[in-house]
Amino acid sequence: MTAQKSTKRPTIYEVAALAGVSKSLVSLVLRDSPQVSPARREAVLTAIKKLNYEPNAAASNLAGKSSGLIGVVIDDYSNTWFIETLKGLREIFDEAGYHLAVSDLHEVRSRHSDAASALLAMKVDGLVVAAEPSNLSDRSKEIPYVIIGSRQTRPQRADVVTGSDELGAELVVDHLADLGHKYIGHITGRDGAAHKRLDGFLSQTKARGCHGYFAGEGRATDEETGYDCTLELMKVHPEITAIFAANDFMAAGAIAALKKLKKRVPQDVSVAGYDDTVIAGPKFLDLTTVSDSGAEIGRQAAKLLLRRIKAAQTAPHDLDLVPTLIARGSTSKVKK
Amino acid sequence: MTAQKSTKRPTIYEVAALAGVSKSLVSLVLRDSPQVSPARREAVLTAIKKLNYEPNAAASNLAGKSSGLIGVVIDDYSNTWFIETLKGLREIFDEAGYHLAVSDLHEVRSRHSDAASALLAMKVDGLVVAAEPSNLSDRSKEIPYVIIGSRQTRPQRADVVTGSDELGAELVVDHLADLGHKYIGHITGRDGAAHKRLDGFLSQTKARGCHGYFAGEGRATDEETGYDCTLELMKVHPEITAIFAANDFMAAGAIAALKKLKKRVPQDVSVAGYDDTVIAGPKFLDLTTVSDSGAEIGRQAAKLLLRRIKAAQTAPHDLDLVPTLIARGSTSKVKK
DNA sequence: ATGAAAGCGCTAACAC
């Protein structure tokens, strides 16, 4: 009359009983503490296997100090670079025994005041924020967090990891200048990354003695803007022989606009983008672009956060990772 | 000496004290039970607001029967259709008060035996499986789950929601036949969806009195296969005037191969893909393709799972949603 | 309609 629990999940109690030890001993084995005798550890392990035991995360979360969970807040899933970053994050956090809980802003809009509140309710040990930090509640900022990607604001007491947008833009300008381009147009937009890319464009065109023109400030960073701004730039500055767009989709718009103007790419006008998205591939736009190595950003961000979880008072770090220029068929030497 | 808890998160106790009620009453208000007097409810609500109280998910998970969590198991994040599906899932589950916990197979490979084990440890109330169900542990199958996407196996006691691959393939063949094509090549691959698309292709070419040829069985469903198989098909059956690839990337490969053969698309050979990915857009490949409405798949799957969570013994349903043909510039009337 | 009390399954001091 005592047994008959076949249907319920086994608990640490059953395991302890079967192994002939106390509950605490089982707990120690689970968190593989070094101070357990090999014999007992073995006994516990076999009991676990035999019962097909799986720890209850909620219980350990409640009782312990750490939930073993890292929250990831993201503004838009459709950014493909984020998928790479997620892989990088997982790589490191897996290793450290943490699980990831991803929450996007969409979810939040409908129910919760704050993107991270559901994550906080789960008592995540830290937050990876791929969104504007100003959207976070104060409560979110009380736990260790790291920002990834270029943002408008630079929060206190958090690390920031991004691909260096200034440097990426400089690489593009260098590439274009090396090809002999003197009159270069740039299409920018309203987000944080676009601003940094504009800075890099401006400083490097100057450094290389090129004439830099730009359009699109404050506008959306999409294909349409790329199209409109290209028309605009070519009208005002017909001497332009190369266009650098703040991302690949804007570059696609630029190419369409150039086609409309009967300009050939790259023979008449070279075009470069940014982000190395799938559309930039050799079989598609064959677009010269810049790659940020999203996975590496994830790995670095994870390491920084892990560090901050252990020592919350660590001084904040900014990591600007070096991007890579990917030269493809959309850029070529300027016509003489 | 009693207070001084400013730094810790408030608990249900503090709320109860401030509102002058019992803990149980607060709990009832949280789960908005109808049987609480408006006055008390009001008092509790203001106390919650004042203390900035947020329930501890782990505690309620432990004490209650439901975790309020739905696990999503996915084999590969890079499938862009999945992002749409996720939106559909969120839409419905948000409404129903559930949160989503997404776990991909990558995470699992490194640590856990089973993709869903971390999810099970969190005591998810149900599982959305966007992967082969055979990879799931038996334990996973004890909780309500729904499969999304075409899979090799058809599990018992689970609902399945997919876009109808047969029907989608038939739509493409119809479109091509309507344009006068009589000799149509198809490029298939080894996954579940590809098989279904092949079935649809075969039955509909027959129904329309066309000659259907295919290649690629058992191979990867990627660009390279698309390229190789196109070369192969055109060599063996030079009379082919249209190629239907099992997905957009394979279609991209086909287009590249045709270019190599000095065939123009669509003047000499029409090409169609499947999935309506970004590369199929008018500015890129301008590819005729099939769209599955990922968001709708998500919504339907969510509804089915919700139903099964309430009544586990419900008879399993298969939902094959109707896909949409998207005709673009890569297909045209056959040359006379 | 509301309160009291008993856990949920685990971790964390603390003893031995």
Add this chain to the structure above:
DNA sequence: GTGTTAGCGCTTTCAT
């Protein structure tokens, strides 16, 4: 090294 004893913050009978 290993067992004992308290809870973690909440939900849930069960009274009232």
